[in-house]
Amino acid sequence: MSRFSHRLSDTSFDLAVIGGGVHGLFAALEAATHGASVVLVERDDYGAGLSSNHQRTVHGGLRALQSGQIGKTRAQIAERRDWALMAPHLLRPLPFLFPTHRALTRSRLAVGTALRLYDRLGRHRNDDVPPALHLPASRLYSVAETAARFPGLVPEGVTGGAVWYDYQVRHPDRLNWLIALAAQRAGALLCNHADAVDLLRDGRRVTGVRVADRLSSTIVDVAAHRVLLCAGGALPALHARFGLGASPRLVRASGLLVDRPAIDMALAARGSSGRMLTATPWNGYWLIGTFQTNVPVESGSNPRPSRAEIDAMLDDTNAAFPTLRLRRQDVRLVHSGLTPAVVLRRRAELMPDSRVIAHGADGTAGVFSIVGVKFTTARSTALRALRQMGLAPAQTSSTPPRLPHGHTDDADARLRAACLAAGVALDDDVFTHLVDWYATEAVDVLELSAAVGGLQRLASGTPVLDGEVTYAVERSHAASLADVVLRRTRLGTTGHPGGAALDRAAELLTTALSWSPETRQAQLAEVEARFA
Template identity: 40%
Template sequence: MQRDLAALTAREFDLLVVGGGVYGAFAFWDATLRGLSAALIDRGDIGSGTSFNSAKTIHSGVRVLQSGNLVLLRRFARERRALMRIAPHLVRPLPFVLPAGGGITGHRLLLRAYFALSDRLTRGMNDGGPEDPASRLPPSRLLSRDECLRLNPLIDPGRVAGGIEWFDGQMRNGDRLHFSAVTSAVERGAVAANYVEADGALRRGEDVAGVHVIDRLTGDRFEIRARVVLNAAGPWAPGLNGRLADGASGALHPRLSKAMNLVIGSPLRGTHAVAGSARGRLFFVAPWREVAIVGTSHDRHAGGPGALALERTEIDRFIDDVREAFPALPLRIDDVRLVHRGLLPAAPGGDGLQLATASAVIDHRRDAIHGLVSLLGVRYTTARETAERAVDAVVDQVGRTVEPCRTATTPLAGGDIPDVDAFVRDAAAEGEGAEPAELRRRLARTYGTRYEALAAELSASPEARAPLSPTCAVTVGEVRHAVREEMALRLSDVLLRRTEAGSAGDPGDEAVAAAARVMAGELAWTPAQVEREVTDLRRVYQLPD
């Protein structure tokens, strides 16, 4: 996949998606799969905005039972199953433990009834794929006090009378998941480009007929023509609507909430994500790769979408909450390897701490504006389904007969794997000795069925299969592959999103320098450019004083 700006100007598209987060990525893939000609642009890298911040959990929505919304519960469960089917190498089952003992977590028998109802309502939706036994989620089960404490050693034993175990999904690599949706569309003839910002609307009379854009790498301006523009720009969406059409500017509520998840060295010895409560809110510590993710906090955000910054007081308050929820976890600021952060739509009229309860899809023909649809998403789990509704609106505007949506069952690029465990075992065993079994195992989990071509490149070149550093297993060849085949243009694109080198914490000076050298050779960076790239990357890991 190459960044081909000329292809964006060569024709009129049925659909232009503005925003390459998970919602825009799935809308782009859906439209392409239905037979529409589609293009996608993002002002930054693919998935570099709100979608980068995620607790990595694909959940069934058990919390919505508290509101009695059974329809929403089943929707969450369907979407969990869909993601486990279309990207089984990237989304795997994860067991959770919730303690019972009063307060927010309730009595253990009430919890048992609560989860039994959830099991019953989602029956038939708990298998990732019919041929993959490891993707089938067992029903919830009641835990004794001793077993709950054994599985969740971080909570206060004095507040525990028992607990419940249930299973949801976890993304090994969420960045690869929505990037795979973009890749899948491009492989079917769609066009995508990062670092291209929509700056205003092309008009056909009163209708929106495309956008004026700026190449943020060169400053060049050009136009992209499209019959419909889908605004999926996340926190930038309300402001973008104001530039595209006056009558659409108030359609999306602009209030934002800052969400954070902490990546820490794992304090967990087992495989379960564990829950604890503080200030009336539920927090989780989940094992993820070789680390753990703690989440999620929400704080008021007073600035615009470009003013997202970490505040030490917010991080300290988050850590205090975690220590209250998990007394056996003496978390300190020095334990934090990375803060995943992003902006989400806050509930209208609230205090800025409560999220909007539902994603929004708006067909702006209601505002007498043709050629524009807006999408503002809330939760990662339901992004695919919300994108489907958005593309339904696009299809209605385009006025064509197209195929029905198939994104819930069509594997993403690399995801056509009937049995993931067997696939990974075979990948590790098929090495010819040039690359270690663990390297092939990691490549299979990251790239799915697409790993073989990359593994062959690494096998043919000792220089390509060399790790970036003794403590960072990602190879020189993976960096080069990201630049040549995956539209990576910045050092952060490679280390934070295309590979696993830096998404779980700072990979270290040696690995950063090695990756920068490879990219400099591929992209003809000057020494000054290398220095800027390294400095920009370092800001991601820097915590405020």
Template identity: 30%
Template sequence: MIRDLKSMADTGYDVLVIGGGITGAFVAWDASLRGLRVALIDKGDFGAATSAATSKLIHGGLRYLKTLEVGLVRESLQERRIMEIIAPHLVYPMPFIFPAYGWGMRGLPAAISAMVFYDTLSYDRKWINDDDKKIPGHEKYSAERILELEPVLDAKDLKGGVIYYDCMMYNSERLTLEPILSAAEYGADVANYVVAEDLIRAGERIEGARVRDLLNEKEYTIRATVTVNAAGPWADLMLGKIRGKKHHGLIRSKGIHIITRSLHKDHAIVLQTASGRHFFILPWRGHSLIGTTDVVYKGNPDEFKVTETDIAEFLAEINATVPSASLTRDDVLFQYGGLRPIVEKETSVEIEVYDASRKYELYDHALDEGIHGFVTAIGGKYTTSRNMARQLVDILCEKLGRAPGACQTHTTPLIGGEIGRYASFTQRAKRAKPFGLSDAVIENLCRNYGACYPKVLESAQKKKHFERICDEFDDIVAQILYAVHSEMAVRLSDVLFRRTGLCTLGNPGEEVIEKVADIMAGELKWKSAQKNAEMDKALENFITLNE
């Protein structure tokens, strides 16, 4: 990908997408596949906000059956299968244990009934060529067997449980990046660290945006026939730029995750608190990833940060639900969080945030505000983002006066997904043993880049570029070079958090961070002061607020 704001300012586009999270990413890819001229910008790095703060799940949303959102669950289950097909290297099945306590809503009869319905709604879960990705139905187990499988669970009043399957992402940040890379492959122009300062308005029509490049403070005008507001938690602030017109408000729900010592054996675990809220304990790089919380956030989204209070309250909730975990603050290796936008009409008081729908709203401002050339997307789940984008691009084609054409994103693999059966693809790579790399390094490359992993190796210029960056992780130096020259990594945090897995378990240490900074400084011609500033900025991600 080439970052060229001057060229973008000199080009007229069919569509300008503001927001490079998972929604904007799929909109850009879908529109590009349908032959539209697309530009995409984000005020930060691609997928650095809400889309990076997920539970790493591609799932049907079992808990939405409780609120009878059958349509949402069916859509999510269908999209789960599609994600397995288009991103086979990044999405894989995972067994989940759902322990059943007592005989009420947390009991075994209720759990089995929910699972039967869940399996019925996912009737097409085996309509996939890769046998390893065919998801089996649920199975019921006794309390004794459940405790044998996952001893951390509370034995008190445990009546049994079920094992069912959903999917996890190997790297959620790269799954957000791949639709953007795919869009660029099909002709889209994209740029990170570009803020939309204002919308260009001609009468009752939006014709693009006035933007500022945050890397050099230069300002540009990007023109498009239709502008898409995919700014996530910032969507209402973008709507406020339509001067003199009302705008939809939204509620921001704060969700945090923590990474701790391993609490599980071989399964992900779904737990329900005494208040009826669910959270997950998930296997993650030899540790446990636990999340998420769901509370109203009323501050400026630019100032959001996980607080020590957030962590303490979540630890208390976890320990009350799983007493044997006995987690303390010292057990928390890393914490991260994000803001999820909820359409305001769906909820009005704080206690309702957890139960608020994950349905999305596509809003054409021409319909009741008379503002043409402007569409907003709000809400939704990571899992359903592709289908949300499909519907939005249908609207865009209509507004552009073009036949919508058939959406192709449900059958077209992402840029790294053209690999066939993942296990066979990886086995061949390991047998080839390129440049004498270890099986672990090759597995990591295949997972993160899929069909593009040979390009990563081609970016290496010296033998030392095939070396691991540090002993703890399987990422190699060539990945840094590839990120800088092919994936628009322009800041140190881009590489540490979103192009590699170096910070997936928290701070890898000053030596590792400085090593990456030194390599990037050489490639991007940073001076010492800028390198130090980049390191300081990256380290801010590990700091929590005291309240």
């Protein structure tokens, strides 16, 4: 934060956003776009919580339709389309298959009727969307078609299958950063690894935020007319710290990336817990979820599940998808975090809808909170909060913002031209990786990598270049090994990238950030623990 301390202390902002997950990032982007001066502070890194640890899908609200919420379904279909317009390079259509049964509510008749209504509500889902992202109509499969696509399906009571389409986010951590970059380009000042330690008040009115830089221990008082808390699972802790009420209850939500080859179709089935699980293909493996605790947890709880909880998730998965036959050693990566919940009939369930809380009744006017629960609806929730705060018009453009580098725009041709101009010959897998991850930013990455002598692979077996680590620090706010491995590059997206890659990345960061040997070892230990 020392890079920004002068601007923080010398500027009075219209809005201070606390929390750099997807809701906070969209709040910063939309407020800045509509003319407000904005600062955002994030205790860890942008998108380090549940904004990266989700099922990698953008949903169209089919579950809401099951409970008769037609308006909510229509809104989520529109928001799903908005994602396809904002960052088409980072999305892809994905079919979902759910077996139908003899029970009335899960019968072919009932499910088929619901899907026809769903398609009718979504008849404009492909308007202005690139053809590669057009979502086909839903359809019903026969028993034979369903069995052929659903490994290990227990045929008893199965009458066929239902298929619908949503979007999969191909690189969610990259997408989170592009929202941050868009907010920065719109004029917002973003500070990661900076903790909001207190609110500044003048009587019953907020006047700003006291911010502590976690990297340098610098403390700065930031003047702001309004404060928006978007801290995800840390929201109750912030409410307690600031003396605010209306805190949500939390559950631990988790997903398992497992070492089993996946087909290119998501499968939905009920586990032994009674909850519906989804097996989603992710870079060739299955991502299973969402699991959650049955009782609320405290805000300060470890977001990572215990070994016993992971064992229970594996049992649940094996009941839903018996051919996987998963064991502990088959788990490549655990995605987890704390998320808002409600308690129904003494059992905790995920909160169904996001909320916006005005804290004037708590004695602190000008402070609001977003209790965000859905990645798909993050932008609309942020706009709702900004409207309540007087920072966004009642009606906004129907065209969502185009995120930087979220479109291909002939990225491969541009990179080939840049390679030719620089006299650089990239291996095919490196070239494909750069276009796939960075799109139109690949040329900038190549040029900086060449300038710093970083065109060699970080380690054998990975297409990631040394220069990408340097680029992450100099151009993308990376300040830790976890920032680079888990969010700015693809190194850790499917599990441990290997000791050689981690050591080399740590070596480059030690030079770039002037780390001591002790800091380097602590950084390595932190990342190793993430994959344990």
